Amino acid sequence: MLWSGGTVVRAQSLAVAPGQPQVQLPAQVQAYPVASDARLAGDSRQTRFVLDLDKSVQFRAFVLSDPYRVVVDLPQVSFHLPTGAGTGGRGLVKAFRYGLVMPGGSRIVFDLTGPARIANASVLDSANGQPPRLVLELEEVDQASFAKSLGADGQGPQSTTPGVTVTAATPSGPPTIQPPPTALPANVAPPNAAPDSRPVVVIDPGHGGVDFGTQSGEIPEKDVVLAFGLTLRDRLERTGKYRVVMTRADDTFIPLDDRVRIARNQSASLFVSIHADALPRKEGEAQGATIYTLSDKASDAEAERLADAENRADSIAGINLTDEPTDVADILIDLVRRETRTFSNRFARLLMNDMKSATSLHKRPLKSAGFRVLKAPDVPSVLVELGYTSNKADMENLGSETWRSRTAEAMARAVDSFLAKRVATAAGERSEKPGARAKP
Incomplete structure (x- = not known):
């Protein structure tokens, strides 16, 4: 995956109860791709997920079991989806969640109703008045087929779409995004900082x-x-x-x-x-x-x-x-x-x-x-x-x-x-x- 560099800071507004002042939360943002809408279509045999973006991205998708899930890893994305997006489902998808998993990396997690495979995963370029779209198509499979799709050695099918990789989780766990080696948690002083003896x-x-x-x-x-x-x-x-x-x-x-x-x-x-x-x-x-x-x-x-x-x-x-x-x-x-x-x-x-x-x-x-x-x-x-x-x-x-x-x-x-x-x-x-x- 490709990670962008350089950040600027802005305030992110947190909605509160009626009559209460809004809370301003600092958030690290930059010219990240913006996801503006997401939708599900289909039935319990075939389900399609579409994510509207303002620019094309590279991504990786893989399946997990216990419970059944599909995970999509992307470079950092600013999610500006409608309120309540993902709380409901359709077809093979019970619900989905989205957000950062580390600076530079976002993730979408789909909770499935049962075993399924990734039939197609691609990014469509802007055309005919439509924005760039990430499209994920899922198909219902039986338990045996699902287990086979994971692969005895943990290697799932590879997508033929440039820049997109579709994999299965390994027996010891799913693929993970590793943060840059220089990443530090918030407020942690770099190694060459002067010693601070305060608790x-x-x-x-x-x-x-x-x-x-x-x-x-x-x-x-x-x-x-x-x-x-x-x-x-x-x-x-x-x-x-x-x-x-x-x-x-x-x-x-x-x-x-x-x-x-x-x-x-x-x-x-x-x-x-x-x-x-x-x-x-x-x-x-x-x-x-x-x-x-x-x-x-x-x-x-x-x-x-x-x-x-x-x-x-x-x-x-x-x-x-x-x-x-x-x-x-x-x-x-x-x-x-x-x-x-x-x-x-x-x-x-x-x-x-x-x-x-x-x-x-x-x-x-x-x-x-x-x-x-x-x-x-x-x-x-x-x-x-x-x-x-x-x-x-x-x-x-x-x-x-x-x-x-x-x-x-x-x-x-x-x-x-x-x-x-x-x-x-x-x-x-x-x-x-x-x-x-x-x-x-």
Whole structure:
């Protein structure tokens, strides 16, 4: 694929509840190809997807199983599709999602009703008043034919269209887009920067790019939590006491393990993941913020449901989840994990006490579950569900700049309380033991 270079910055508007001010989100954009419309046609035997563009692009398409999906990788595209595009389906496609998976790379993921093959994948040049179009044609196949199309060696059929490759996933996982080796997460200093001894706080707005998160109305979770994460970042940076690192500062997909890796590589003193939950319609109503810490056993059924949903986030972008890192069977590592969980629980309690003065909390505000994004063994970590996008009052809060500012202020106070005590403890240890290295 071809990647473009050079960027400019503009503000991207986030729609909010009626009567509320709009949120301005910074986004990295340039003269990327623009996708202006998308449509599905056909039936359960043959289905066509058409994406209108303002210029031709190169792309790659491949199929995935468990569940059945088709993935289309493109160079970075500015998606200006109609509201609600992809939430409904037709024929072989149940729904589709789209967005960034990394700077320079976009992805469209189609959820299928069953096994299918890519019968045709091409880009049509502008002609007869029609713009350039990416056309994907799918055909229903049986399970045996689908398995055969994957190929014993993982090599699928190659397209004859110049610049277009149609492949199948390998047995160990799908093809992936690799970021440039010089890419750094947002706010990470380059290697030759002067040392910064301030505690590092990592803010992790959940989801992003092709992963929309929950979406009970027109505003996807990924936009809501990014707006809040940027507000919290600005509040912490104003103190000058911390170096704040964002796992994402724009609409980019970041795999779960990479979010954890950012925190560990930065020797973070604290990791705060920001989300917004939604209850299925049949499960009643819930309201208020909830703070989660890591546990091998979920504190209740709702916590288990949420952790399972969040841990599957990588599968949205076709990331292989089978190769989990092996725990190091060493007693010292186990002790570090135990200590880290103690610190995480301590911060969660501080956070609860400060947040209750700024916003409504869930009836059980402290919970635990096996979230993958909280599994850094040496970084105190919490996951904050700001509220429920399925609740009208919570959504009004999430769309309010005043609420975001007030709640971010409360969270910043908890960060101050937590890190002030840890910094003081670390300073005391260094004074008693010259040359000793403070714990992260």
